[in-house]
Amino acid sequence: MTGYNSKGDVATSNGNHRNGHSNGSSSNGDRPADDLAQENQTDNGRIQCSLTPEELRALRVLNEDTYPYEVIQEIADFIVKGAGMRPKIGIICGSGLGSLADIIQDAKIFEYEKIPNFPVSTVEGHAGKLVVGHLEGAIVMAMQGRFHFYEGYPLAKCSMPVRVMKLCGVEYLFATNAAGGINPKFAVGDIMLMHDHVNMLGFAGNSPLQGPNDPRFGPRFPALVNSYNKDLINKALEIGKSMGIESNMHVGVYSCLGGPTYETIAELKALRMMGVDAVGMSTVHEVITARHCDMKVFAFSLITNKCSTEYSDKKDEEANHDEVMSVAKNRQKACCELVARLVREIHAQS
């Protein structure tokens, strides 16, 4: 166990000085770590760390799954300074929906690898770029590529970019995803506006808010009723109507499972009994993080495949990522129009 105090001291449960080397030697010559630890012992029993604040921060980011406020602030400052603008709306592009970021004008593009302390995208259909620019008069920032739990990232890391958005100035989060339709009324290509979720990873005791709470982001125990902004849902429904796609638009409940496996028939039956309409592997932890820091949330699922709850031998009824990507590509125009018009409405009101 490692503990940090507010002065940047570091203490380890075995009394060893923590310096990033596992063999007990340190950057202070060849002296054993125990000697240094004794010498650097402070009154409170903790060990005075000889690392610079920068080294300590880098070590912490590498080894820990939580991102301190100051690190998030640094990432946000890097983006705002690099873009030369402060976004108000954040967009997370779901699988195959990266084109939502292609409609942004005067775009400043940041590859994830080049953003300090940012994770990298590993999934096909998630380009790994952050795009900041203008859309329908508003300044927006879009993630062309999100982070999923099944990639090996802890939930806090998956949704860390939402906090970056917040500290960049973002007030509205638009989260989009590709999902399997469990509600038998849903067809492939339909859009489901999320009005609630079932957090299956939360049922299993996993949350992006696990660990010490930093009140600068939000409260220890945030309420999640009314997480999905009703005004934005109603506006999106109106937009859908004027686009002539109202019969392909629904309002429903999304559930996130850990993936990367698609669901079994028994799991799908269980989800349906719980009132779930669409199932995926993302979004919920992003929404939790956004609501924790008081962002307004709009989210939708593009139904890329139907999830039958009947046993069948037919191979073509099995979900697969190629189909997910190809449906998303076919429906990108409608998704882009919906997002752009909702951004326009928000901008017009402000």
Ligand SMILES: O=P(O)(O)O[C@@H]1C[C@H](O)[C@@H](CO)O1
């Ligand atoms: O990032 P999203 O939630 O849109 O991606 C879904 C879930 C998996 O990552 C992938 C499965 O096909 O699509």
